[in-house]
Amino acid sequence: MIDGIKIGLEIHCQLTSLQTKLFCSCHCDYHGKLPNTNVCPVCSGLPGTLPLLNQKALEYAGLISLALDCKIPNETTFYRKNYFYLDLPKNFQLTQYNVYGITSIGIDGKLEYDGIDEEKHARIRRVQLEEDPGRLVYENNDMDSSFYTLIDYNRAGVPLVEVVTEPDFTTPKDVRIFLNKFTSIVEHLEICDTKLEGSVRCDANISIGEGKRIEIKNVGSFREVEKALSYEITRQKTMSTHEIEIKAETRHWDDTRKITKQSRVKEEEQDYRYFQEPDIPTVILGNEFLSSLKTKMPELPNDRKNRFISDYKLSEHVSQVLIDNKWLADFFESAVKIYSSPKEIANWIVSDLMGFIDENNHHHNSQASMEEKRSELKVEARHIAELARLVDQSNISRNTAKMILNQIITTGEMPSQVVERTNSSKIDDKGLLSEAIESVFRSEKSAVSDARLNSKAANFLLGKLMQLTKGRADPKIALDLIKKKLIEPD
């Protein structure tokens, strides 16, 4: 750990589970729609239109606030953040602002997480609601060389929750762990489909020692956030060794070259001329809001983890891996419902299934590509449940089960079907096994002699037997039979 590193985060999370945008009745889901078809007079900022606050968005932002242990003020309002940019239909963004009085939905929270060495927490400065701007599209996705700028307002007005942390992180690794935990929380709240492209975005700021604060933007995924921060630490440390002054600036992450670059557009100190939006009356939240949130609060990852440990007797580590990804945890519980063998099922998921998901997944560990990978897998809870049952009931060996899993992941067949088809049930019939052992004894005469002198060499014979039966022999019964036959007179 390097002394004096301070990292803070600004996370934007789209409330994709809402039906409509933040201030109009356009659909919230703009993905895959033709440009500028998901718009109305309100979200395209036509003259004379007024914003109509989506009450459900308040509830969702309230749920995040509570999950992050925030205080919820008695009332909330919206502010205009005024600046000119092509992607802003009104040339101001409706957001919340706490400088002239607290208006955001949540303040002063914290989130605990398992840091690399110890239990840690990051303080949450605020949780606020705001509208997403439109999207700018450039030739070849490159702003610098593009001959044109196209504007798509489909995204304009989509509700965002902005979560701002205090600069409480000291290593990039912790940031990653925190972000995973945050993702799991919003997944458990069922307010954001984190696998949708652009649904969760994170900017970071970092300073080292006495150095100035650097903002890092344009980071595509959480793994990239970790990389960008590591890069910045190296860059800033090198600079200070050479006694080069670190100036406050905004840097963009270049995800092909894996470096941060000074923003081409010089971002001067902007005055956003914040003032309260007169068209949205102040919303009184009060105790009623708070108690209604509490009744709607689903089980959060921490509680779920504790339940996994106490009810299913899973280890802390396995429980943590499962709840870090709501999909996995749900998968686990569905499988357990079908066949109640939690430890066996958890092991299949954590040590085997996870491997398939993680495979080839190291370059783009964004939530989106993880989802892609997992949707390619044809395996469902019922498959794993059956696999666990077959192993438990000693129908197949663990090795066979692994081979079966390998197949059904791409075919979607049920394990029992595969067993039937390949006749790969364990051979536990003593008659059948004895026949096979006879044949091994005939072909491995010298080994048999050795084994008669040294009982440990019996394992070699067992290996040969397994080869012969393609792994289907029940090893326990087979070894007993081999040992028995060794002491029989020749």
Place this chain on the structure above:
Amino acid sequence: MVNLCSLTAEQVVEGVKNNHFSAVEYISQILERIEKIESQINAFTIVDANGALKKALSIDKKIRDGEDEKKIGSLAGVAVGIKDNICTKGLKTTCASKILEDYVSPYDATVVKKLKESGAIIVGKLNLDEFAMGSTTEFSRYGATHNPWNINYVAGGSSGGSAASVAALECTVSIGSDTGGSVRCPASFCSVVGLKPTYGRVSRFGLISYANSLEQIGPMGKTVADTVMVMNSIAGMDDNDQTTLNNGAPKYTTQSKRNIRIGLVKELVEGIEPEVSKCIYSAMDVFSKSDCKCEETSMKSVEFALASYYTIAMAEASSNLARYDNIRYGFESNPDSYEWNAYFAKIRSNFGEEVKRRIITGTYVLSSEYYGKYYLKAQKVRTMLKQELSALYKIYDILIAPTMPVLPFKFGEKIDDPLKMYMIDIDTVVANLTGIPAISVPAGFSKGLPIGLQIMADELQEQTLFETASLFESTANVQRSPKL
């Protein structure tokens, strides 16, 4: 045949429904009247003769077919003009600005929708100061509106077209918007009745915002009864405007009441033109003779009202007008070879001088360095005014004042001196800052120029307001339309 243009809205509905004349006959006379005198008045930005005749035909048909009262509507046949900062589907909405010269809204403002449902006939869009910023209609891209009582004088503003068109019998009633007196000022200057309702009583959906927290759409007419009829059509809660109040459907009447407790706000009369002051004091006598208890009263924080008003209005305006960047809509202009900041600058240089002045001032007062010094202080004045008013309304049912501190003046007299121009709003801005309803009623004349009496009631007390205004109207009996 009678001159149908001079009828009140009440008489038009009566006449059309009972077949004394057809809507088409009446609208034809209105259109002829516009044809004849519009060149002298310049009240309209657009006249929709075809649309008006078509609607008149359909109303006549409904009546011939014996459709029921409700379908024909409470304003059946009445010619109404709409201020050109209120959106009308399929008819240009220009705000009298180059920036929106070709803009056609894809939707109707809520008031327009309600008026159409009530059977009113929209004859056209009415002239205003650009984006409703002004008190004389001289800041219109389409030229100033002339005062029908003397065409060398201003008609007031910013709803100059709305007031002048009614006074000049070019339409029977009209719709204006009032941010700091924009309905009441021209009503006073043109000797018609003009109402600014309680903030939130009428939907602002479709009103192109100048200063959202201050403005309301309001009706104008020759009589108090006509504004009541229009209010009964347009007021009420609207799902498209979350600042509208949940106060039930309007059922206002014009019965005149006596024994009203009335206070004349002396700070609003002090230092005004003596002719106006004299007229207001005689209005007090009119009330006293009608068994009302009348006295002078004081409202100290009025002193800060004007500064507060202009600070807030300009701040909100600077943000509201930011969207006019010619990217999604606007006028013909080629952005080729411009960097976007340069293009924004080029486009926005097309605003008129007064609009630019307000955007720049508003930008300044909202900057983080000055926010506390100006904007926040201005908001505190609003709270002070509200507190003082609520104490006063425990003693009085009604407060009165002049609508304007001056008589209508000649073109160009104040246009080069913004401060002088802003000063004449001193009597009207209190109602906008506090949200209370206020109405201007013709009170008399001096040198042939109209004077208006302003009547102010407490929040949502429009009924008391109408009763007081009706009482005054029937007693004072002031002339409503000039010979032209």
